[in-house]
Amino acid sequence: MMVDVTRKDEVYREATATGKIVLRESTLDAIRRGVVPKGDPLTISKVVAMEAVKRTPYDLPFCHGIPITGVDVEISLEPDGVRATVTVRAIARTGVEMEALSGVSAALLNVWDMVKSLEKDESGNYPWTRISDIRVVNKVKRSSPGS
Numbered sequence: 191m192m193v194d195v196t197r198k199d200e201v202y203r204e205a206t207a208t209g210k211i212v213l214r215e216s217t218l219d220a221i222r223r224g225v226v227p228k229g230d231p232l233t234i235s236k237v238v239a240m241e242a243v244k245r246t247p248y249d250l251p252f253c254h255g256i257p258i259t260g261v262d263v264e265i266s267l268e269p270d271g272v273r274a275t276v277t278v279r280a281i282a283r284t285g286v287e288m289e290a291l292s293g294v295s296a297a298l299l300n301v302w303d304m305v306k307s308l309e310k311d312e313s314g315n316y317p318w319t320r321i322s323d324i325r326v327v328n329k330v331k332r333s334s335p336g337s
Contacts, residue, residue: 191252192251192252192254193252193254193284195254195283195284196283198283198284199283200281200282200283201281201282201283201331201332201333202279202280202281202330202331202332202333203256203279203280203281203282203284203285203286203330203331204277204278204279204280204286204328204329204330204331205277205278205285205286205287205289205290205326205328205329205330206275206276206277206278206290206326206327206328206329207275207276207287207290207291207293207294207324207325207326207327208273208274208275208276208294208323208324208325208327209273209274209294209295209298209321209322209323209324209325210268210271210272210273210274210298210321210322210323211271211272211298211301211302211319211320211321211322212270212271212318212319212320212321212322213270213271213272213301213305213309213318213319214308214309214318214319216308217305217308217309218267218270218271218272220305220308221267221272221305222267226304226305226308227307227308228303228304228305228307229304231265231272231300231301231304231305232265232266232267232272232301233265234300234304235263235265235272235274235297235298235300235301235304236263236265236297238296238297238299238300239261239263239265239274239276239293239294239296239297240261240263240293241296242292242293242295242296242297243258243261243276243278243289243290243292243293244258245292246288246289246292249292250288250292253288253289254282254283254284256280256282256284256286256289257280257281257282258278258279258280258286258289259279259280259281260277260278260279260280261276261277261278261279261293262276262277263275263276263293263297264276265297265301272298272301274293274294274297274298274301275294275327276290276293276294276297277290277328278290278293285329285331287326287329290326291324291326294324295321295324298321298324299321302319302321306319
């Protein structure tokens with residue numbers, strides 16, 4: 191059941207989530223050199239994350255549609271993979287944690303989709319690839335953005 195937030199005040203909400211996808215060194219090298227067959231997974235995953243943030247109430251039916259006022263997306267290479275970090279802001283009656291988590295999840299799935307041909311082993315499986323550690327790392331709730 192969707193929680194009734196009718197009597198709650200609209201306040202500034204912010205949430206940051208992060209997660210990573212572990213990839214083979216050869217795949218990371220292909221990303222660095224810009225030779226991934228499907229294109230640049232880092233840039234495209236930023237757009238995918240923003241779209242996922244806005245689509246959250248459609249994907250998760252008990253989430254409220256929230257008027258998102260800002261989204262920041264960072265997609266970065268790490269020594270063993272790619273990290274996605276998404277910060278979502280809104281003036282709303284309920285939090286934006288699920289939107290931030292949705293953005294991170296979609297970004298990492300997009301990276302996997304774009305590099306899967308480079309990650310497969312001889313049998314067509316992905317023994318090295320994994321998405322991990324998706325979590326909310328910061329949540330803010332206050333009466334105004336600057337307070």
